[in-house]
Amino acid sequence: MKKTETIVLLIMLVILAIFPLLFPNPGATSVAFFAVIYAVAAAGWNIFSGFSGYISLGYAVFSGIGAYSLALICQKWNIQGDYIPFAFVLVAGLIASIFALPIGLIILRTRRHVFVVVTVATLFIMQLLAYNLHGFTNGSAGMTLPLPSWSGDFFNIPFYYMAFILLIAAILMSWLIRHSKFGLGLLAIREDEDRASSLGINTTKYKLIALMISAFFAGTAGAMISYFTSTVFPPEAFDPTFDIAVALMTFFGGVGTLAGPVLGALLVEPLQQYATLEFGTAGFDLILFGGLLLAVILLLPEGIVPSLTKLVLKIIATRTWAPDAVAAEEIRNTEGLALEEKKNG
Template structure:
């Protein structure tokens, strides 16, 4: 049974990435398809990274956009004059990630001394600090004028492809790390942190270490995505690179798909980003999109607080139990499980 489930997982992943790899080859010249997909995959990668901290560890960081901006500015500053053949910005991405992860460590260490609400406060403050710095640290960031990346010397007909495939690779890395977390002790430790940190500490889980690992890895991934984004759009302005909406995007998509699941953030991104592009296309870029975004967010919080995937797997499990004629036991078990959110969130939903 377990082997079967694992095989289904592999097949799902192969089909998913296989289709995404083939799409640009098929659609070819139609620019908007790859363009929309690049942003969709970008948010899928961002949400998957956020999920490491916000989903598995249960620390709702609102400051991840600061690290997105950090990555974006790093690439923009290094490659302001020339991109040296076009592929070097992609090659230095791991260095950007390491740099961002190192910077995130002290921040995480301070922020993760606090829990839930106050953690959110601290991280949102980090976002504001980053924004203030980006606007005012003129000599480095160029202030409100922003920074530009030298244009990439790619062939016009396949200009989007390198960005597309690098984004896709980043998504694969983020999901791979996510999977690795689930399979190893780190994920288990994070689950205990999420459920009851004091008790976890009491039984000898190295809570600070695993929290910081998750935070640093997550921030490093986000910074890499930010770097590719900066190279792709070509201009880095403080209000777009360090944007609360990017944070909200990650949180929203993870919540919609299902926190603490492997595919949830990806599903969330593949629903919301195309929808968003569609709204922007029909309503134009008026301020109403902000309101629409907030409205979608509220609807998800109120009606699907646990996300699509956990809700579906819940329903499936109930149906299967009913088919086995043990409905009564199952509902007992379900209520017992919902009384213990940790077991529920970590064990069952794949």
């Protein structure tokens, strides 16, 4: 099962690495950038929600913090465009991770559906703060980021490969966590938190660390999106549809897996971009995400990667045992003929 998932993941990464070379069109690379950066966000979301079982719908809190952090850094330090802001994308991720500490100490006091409600409430609180803290966020007028000086045909390429580097980092972090004692602790919390606690696992500490790691990747994703669009506004920075999209992508690909969030993002985000360009109806993305999420829960509850893995294993098992079954049938037929001839004789 792990081998199949690894193969799927490696194939996707190879395709992503050469995608701009195969399709250099700015329209294609723009959609690809958003698909990859959402894959980063989905992989980060999976580190906390997928491994621990705590479904967060307030993940945009940290992407918004990352977006505003990068905008404030560029504005206060008078940073120009081009490649320099990419270095501060990591700083924005660290700031989001630091903010996750006090936020996590509050929201992780709750569980299950209460936790989901609290995360949604936290998101809207942050959005209201972004509207009202004019000294930091400039309120509803928003903030602008420096424009790179790259030409139009090259503009998307640096953003794409920076997002690709972040995606590799998110996948490596997920792999390290999944194959560590810390990851086993998170999986134990997902299965039965009370029992995990009784076995000596500091569940609060484990969840808080996972949330901070998850927030880092959300912050980098938010910072990258804000730099790509060159603007930050409260409703876009702290957008509830961001949470729905990331959760849908992870569930669609396979929650708790390594390849699932990446595959889900690469399938869902281009579909959302196409629907927006084709229909352009306000709120259509919510209808699309809601319908897809319902379909995934009802028809494909385990996601694509686990379902595909089970199908491959079933085919392999069938092919492995089929010759033995045929041989056994031939032996039975031969023995039956021998007995029949013996009786007749």
